[in-house]
Amino acid sequence: MENIYLVGFMGTGKSDVGKILARSLERDFLEMDELIEKSEKTTISQIFAEKGEAYFRTCEKKLLAELAQKSDFVISCGGGLICNQENADLLKKSGKVINLKASAKEIVRRTKHCKNRPLLNTLNPTKTINKLLAEREPFYSQAHIAIDTDKITAQAAANLIIQHLRD
Ligand code: S3P
Numbered sequence: 001m002e003n004i005y006l007v008g009f010m011g012t013g014k015s016d017v018g019k020i021l022a023r024s025l026e027r028d029f030l031e032m033d034e035l036i037e038k039s040e041k042t043t044i045s046q047i048f049a050e051k052g053e054a055y056f057r058t059c060e061k062k063l064l065a066e067l068a069q070k071s072d073f074v075i076s077c078g079g080g081l082i083c084n085q086e087n088a089d090l091l092k093k094s095g096k097v098i099n100l101k102a103s104a105k106e107i108v109r110r111t112k113h114c115k116n117r118p119l120l121n122t123l124n125p126t127k128t129i130n131k132l133l134a135e136r137e138p139f140y141s142q143a144h145i146a147i148d149t150d151k152i153t154a155q156a157a158a159n160l161i162i163q164h165l166r167d
Contacts, residue, residue, distance in 0.1 A: 003067065003095035004074045004165075007082045007143055009133060010117050011110035012100035014076040016154035021161055022074035031076045032063055039063075044078075048118035061087060068094035080119075083139040092142065098161055099143035104130050106150045 004021065006014040015031055022029035033044055036059045040047055047056050060081050067075060068090050075095075082088045082097070091097050102110070108126050111117060122128045140146075145164045149157050 001072050003071060004161075005091050005095050005097045006074070006076045006100060007091070007097055008079065008100035008140060009102065009107055009129075009136065010079040010120065011107040011114075012079075012102045013149050013154050013157060014079075014100055017100060017149070017157045017161070018074050018076040020154055020158040024158060024162060025074065027072050027074050029074050029076070030067065032060065032067075032081065033076075033078050035063055036060065036078075043116060045116050045118050053119075057084070064090055080136075082142070083136050085139075088139055088142050092144070096145065096165065097143040098164075099140045099146040100157065101140070101146055101148045102150050104133055107133075 004025075004027070006018045006021075008014055018031070019029050021027075036047070036056070037043055040059065042050075044056070047059070057080070060078055061084070064077075064081065064087055067073065077091070082091055104126065107129050111120055111129075112125065114120070119132070120128060145161065147157050147160050147164075152160075
């Protein structure tokens with residue numbers, strides 16, 4: 001079976017929902033950020049700080065090329081992965097793409113104590129989130145399925161995805 005990719009902005013619950021979904025579907029779960037941290041032997045924040053965002057995007061792209069050769073995995077993608085049309089095309093070709101959505105207000109609430117998201121480490125995270133959400137919408141909207149996570153638990157989001165996959 002093809003992979004299931006969870007995409008969407010930071011703080012939309014891709015990791016939590018992905019783990020539950022993988023357990024329910026009896027599939028293995030992979031977290032792209034974790035795999036990059038392992039292969040680069042450092043944290044995402046350090047990669048951004050020392051080598052820059054462009055280097056990180058290259059790591060993501062190479063990893064996606066490897067993962068797209070596999071099947072059956074539930075994969076939580078970094079929030080910016082799909083925001084490159086070649087990546088978006090490969091995601092859609094090699095699996096089902098699920099976009100987890102949340103409002104800017106909820107994303108601010110969920111990410112405000114988090115230290116390991118370098119893109120949100122700005123003077124005005126709310127403004128940054130709104131700007132990035134607007135820029136990224138044309139990419140996120142290419143997903144096969146969209147789930148609004150604002151008012152539901154990770155378990156409920158996973159259940160909704162399973163329903164959609166059956167339809
Ligand atoms: C990013 C999201 C992060 C991580 C990196 C860049 C983004 O992943 O890949 O900090 O560009 O949205 P999460 O969405 O898992 O936080």
